[in-house]
Amino acid sequence: MTTEIRQCGDCSLCCKVLGIPELEKPKDSWCPNFAAGAGCRIYEDRPPSCHNFSCRWLNDTTMGPEWKPSICKMVLDSRPRMLTVHVDPAVSRPWRAEPYYSVLKRLAAQGLMRNVIVLVIEKRRSLVVLPDREVDLGVLAPGARIAMERVMTAHGPGWQPRVMGASETER
Ligand code: SF4
Ligand code: SF4
Structure with a gap:
């Protein structure tokens, strides 16, 4: 092998x-x-x-060639508590297109079980990807941290990200 x-x-x-x-x-x-x-x-x-x-694509050979950053226009940075998707600002929302969106949703669902947040940063705005939706946190101040909270929604128990530490600078 x-x-x-x-x-x-x-x-x-x-x-x-x-x-x-x-x-x-x-x-x-x-x-x-x-x-x-x-x-x-x-x-x-x-x-x-x-x-x-080194980006996630370089380290994770289960990610196909379509995830090479020069192709997908996103750099995935995997850390113990966060997977950050840095989007090339020259490209409009590539993470919303398939096959990427479904994979990010799956990683978000797996992340909730492992205490890992999937965060997209595009044009300075930060969005938390959840299995059922995305939450736009706006432009975060340096040093801001994100925590996930259990909340009750109209559809039952769910998750809501909350910004901690430094406050947001823009919405
Ligand atoms: S970010 Fe700049 S200094 Fe760092 S590897 Fe790239 S070109 Fe070199
Ligand atoms: S983003 Fe591109 S240049 Fe940077 S580590 Fe990944 S493959 Fe290499």
Whole structure:
């Protein structure tokens, strides 16, 4: 049995959609160190945020080729308590299209059982994906945290995200 080892190849979307604190590079804009066709100009000296990052598609070989960030226009960042979907702001709502939407809904349902939140960030707005709906939390302040609360809805028990810590800056 061979183990598939994935490579970034022609993808570089994380150099656009992620914020890099060491470089004061904001989220959703190309890094000044990135050169089209050449990649990172400071690769050997890139900061820890870059060196330590690998996206979900790179690590999870159960995700098909359609999930490669350069194709789906989303970078999935898997952490112990959160799966963040960073959407390329140049593309309109790719996560709502199939086959992506169904998979995110399934991951959201699995996440509720494992205490993992599925969060889409697009054009600075944060949306929590739930099995039955999405909840738009607006633009969150730095340091804001999200907690899930059990609530009673018209259709029975459900979940509602709540922003904790820093307050929201916009709705
Ligand atoms: S988004 Fe993933 S596949 Fe693309 S360059 Fe970054 S780590 Fe590599
Ligand atoms: S420093 Fe290099 S690896 Fe890091 S975001 Fe910029 S171009 Fe990408």
